[in-house]
Amino acid sequence: MAMTNGHSSPIKLDALxxxxxxxxxxxxxxxxxxxxxxxxxxAGTTLGGVWSWNRYPGARVDxxxxxxxFSDPAIWGTYLWPERFPSDTELRRYFQHVDKVWGLSKDIELNTKVVEANFVNQSWEVTTSSGQVYCxxxxxxxxxxxxxQYIPEWKGRDKFKGIMHHSSLWPEEPVDLTGKRIAIIGAGSTGVQVLQEAAKVxxxxxxxxxxxxxxxxxxxxEVSEEEIYAYKSQFPHVFKALRNTAAGLPMEKPDRNIxxxxxxxxxxxxxxxxxxxxxxxxxGGFADVSVNKEANRIQYDYWVTKTRARMTDPRKKDLLAPLEPSYYIGTKRPSLExxxxxxxxxPNVEITNSPITEFTENGIRTEEKTTDFDIVVICTGYDAVTGGLRTMGIKGRDGLDLDEKWSKGVSTHLGMMVNGFPNMYIVYGPQAPTSFTNGPPFIELQCEWIRDVITRQERENIVTAEASKEAEAAWRDGVIKMANQTLLVETNSWYMGANVPGKQREFLLYxxxxxxxxxACEDAxxxxxxxQVQKAA
Known part of the structure; x- marks a missing residue:
């Protein structure tokens, strides 16, 4: 292959x-x-998306x-899951199986980040970290x-001489927690999972x-091979049904009120x-828990009674399951434990809500005291939903920068298209059901819709397609209006972009x-x- 400026000449494709x-x-x-x-x-070392990166102790899907x-019988018909909720290791093994069945690797470049993407002369020019350009x-x-990742700028963080990792940047070689003094910063699902492992050793x-x-x-x-085979005849019906439930899960949307x-x-x-x-x-319980404050409090009281009964330490009960709720239940993504x-x-576990003031060479100082640690696990989450998209240097028509366009508010049509960015399609992104659904069935629907749009473009000789300004504005307004009818907007969560300082506070999902x-996608x-489409001359 010819070389340009020390790199391979541009690779031409229909789709990247x-x-x-x-x-x-x-x-x-x-x-x-x-x-x-x-x-x-x-960008990762293996297939699997987030499961290429999630290697922290106790990581598993919820x-x-x-x-x-995937709903493809060629995938599930030849795979045996060992647990009800698979671990990160098992999920990477699953993606190896997917790769083998579908023959994906020959068309995948690993360890490769996109550093710039420009819409030029009716096509996209995408540059990767290696300098390779795709047209x-x-x-x-x-x-x-x-x-x-979102990592707060704690004072003195660089002074710490022990082991420190963000949960999504955990090394591939296991870090032994046995006999160590461990700090876990954060109480999201990752913090819950790490504590469950660390406390035992x-x-x-x-x-x-x-x-x-x-x-x-x-x-x-654990799930036995016999159990899987006993229910395999039901799998096609289950996968079909998942596409028609509110959350992509095998449960009906509740129609009763608390x-x-x-x-x-x-x-x-x-x-x-x-x-x-x-x-x-x-x-699966009641419909009014997300819209009615009194109903929400009743549901919280059930949860808090169940949860406090599992602890003996009064202070820990008050920190982890306070009698007065810290926020409306369900307005942050619930973790499974x-x-x-x-x-x-x-007794070897301490829970504290005392703010971190700074790091020392040997540990962490709070407003109350200084504690030495061997390992610090940062479980502060992500610049979620939009962070990945806004850091790729995406520039649409006339150099319009996606990061700049979204700096004062996200706008899409259907959560998949953006005005000013022709022939760009987003999967599992903002203003779509995304984090409120089970990922795979929802993602399959998105991908099939994108395929249908692209094949229609090809069939009708359409050079470019993008969201119209009017449709984009209407979709954004609808997303915000629906969210404002719920209690979700009352809580500072990553749903609202409120976990990252300086990020626009707005509800990011449908x-x-x-x-x-x-x-809505079918009607569109x-x-x-x-x-907004442009046909070939």
Whole structure:
């Protein structure tokens, strides 16, 4: 291949996909079947998206199998999951299986970041960290919600001489926690999972929290081969049904209200859902918990009673399950735990909400005291939903910078297209159901819609397609209006972009549920409604 400025000459493609998680892998598979020359660039060392990066102690997904997987029988028909909620190691093994069945690797470039993407002369010129340039008609961003880490600028952080890692930057070689003094900063799902592992082997663990995590029982268990085969005949029906539920999970959207249900009946319903584990209790109970403050408080009181009973230390009860809620239940993503509260209750575990003032060479100083640590685990999350997209140097028509366009508010159409960025499609991004659904079935729907738009462009000889300004504005207004009808906007969460200082506070996701979003996408394809298209001369 010819070389230009020390690098290979531009590679010409029909489509370039950024990210090799669920979205990137599925898009690659279905676009190749349409005869489109397609490649994937992935920053990680393996396929799997976030599961290429998540290697911290205790990492596992919070959606059970087989729902957290592709619907293709060629995939699930030849794979055996060992646990109800798979670990990060198992998920990487699953993606190796996907790679083998679909033959993906030959079209995927690993260890490759996109540093710039420019729309020039009716095509995209995408430059990677190696200096390679790809020229493509379609630019497909599958970076997901959790790529750009958020790490606070603590005073003296660089002084610390021990081991320190952000959870998503955990080294591939395991870090032994045995006998160590460990600090866990953050109480999101990652903090919960790390504490569960660390408390069992460490000399001492301190978890630094700002607000408690209203975590729910996971009910983790092993899954036998016999059980999987006994239910495989149901898998096609389950995968089909998942596409038509509000959260992409095997549960109906509740039509009953807490305020209309007698207390004794509420308890029976909640007790049964609590025993099921997973998101059954939070998603399958009552409809008014997300919109009615009194109903929300009643549901919180059930949770707090159940949770406080699992701890003996009065102070830890008040920090992790306070009698007065710190925020409305369900307005931050609930984490699933196995024995978090029992682990937190152990004498070798300290829970503190005293703010960190600075790092020392040997540990962390708070407003109350200084503590020495061997290992610091940073579980402060991500510049979620938009961070990955805004750091790729994406510039659309006439040099319009996506980061600048979104600096005062995100705007998309259907959560997949942006005005001023022709032939750019987003998977698992903002203003779509994204974090309010089980990822794989939702992602498959998005990818199939994108495929349909692209093949229609090819069939109708359309050079470029993008969201119209009017459709984009209307979609943004609708997303915000729906969110404002719920309690979600009352809480400073990453849903609101409020976890990152300086980030615009706005609700970033679509809360109308998967069926309503899917109907909107289908309607949008009628007569290119909501699109701005340019046909070939």
């Amino acid at each position: 996909i950024v990210g090799a998680g669920f979205g990137g892998c599925y898009l690659l598979n279905i676009l190749r079947k349409e005869g489109l020359s397609t490649k994937v660039v992935e 959606v059970e199998v087989p729902y957290y997987g 493509c008609k379609y630019f497909l961003a599958c970076t997901g919600t959790s790529f750009k 460490a000399t001492h663990v301190t978890q630094f929290i700002r607000t408690p995590n209203y975590a729910l029982p996971m009910r983790q268990r 305020m209309d249900t007698p207390p004794e009946e509420r308890k029976v319903i909640w007790d049964e859902l609590w025993k099921r584990g997973g998101f059954n209790w939070s998603h 196995q024995d978090y509260y029992e682990c937190a209750d152990q 809360v109308g549920g998967l069926p309503a979003w899917k109907n 394809l009628e007569d290119w409604r909501g699109f």
